[in-house]
Amino acid sequence: MQKINRRNLLISSVAAYTVTGLNLAQAHTTPAEYTINIRKFKFEPDHIDVHIGDTITWVNQDLVAHTATAEAGDWDTEMLEKSQSKSLQVTKGMTGEYFCVFHPHMKGTINIK
Template identity: 45%
Template sequence: MRRALYGLVAGLAYASVPQTGEAETHIIEMRGLEFIPAEIDVAVGDTVTWVNADVMPHTATASDGSWDSGTMEAGDEWSLVIETEGALDYVCAFHPTMTGVINAR
């Protein structure tokens, strides 16, 4: 009887611990000289993938210079795992009016 009770208590304790969700992948398209969507909310550990759906090359370059996709030709994609909380501003190095923000929580 004690073993059954201990097992029940242990099971209840486990069930009350919040379970972490799996990381998600978020897609941002480069199209029409825009990042679409231009602003997204993600969780730390999620992956953001940029897809160049435009006819010209672009980059996804952190405004603080901490990461850079390099030149992405039409059809290319590049991914980044988000490792820190906060607002991550980025731009296309070729087209400075193309800007975006990743809000990581």
């Protein structure tokens, strides 16, 4: 059996810290995936915090068609019929408010961290 001494404990702690540190670093660099459901004429959730490179998928669960379209006009899911979905990768220009072109009272926001 390997003898446990102070030096071995120190090496183990440093190794564990390094692995944990790597995982934390990877958590910020590995793209995440988010889903926004369109249900009962609402974006759910209506606010989302994301990083550049993440992916957002809008899923239309209503009977009628919707869009998710940037107020500034720089991105658009285009028309999503009932049960259709569209995924977009987050880019720098996607921060801010968006809405449904067909039902302009439907609004959501994207915040890039």
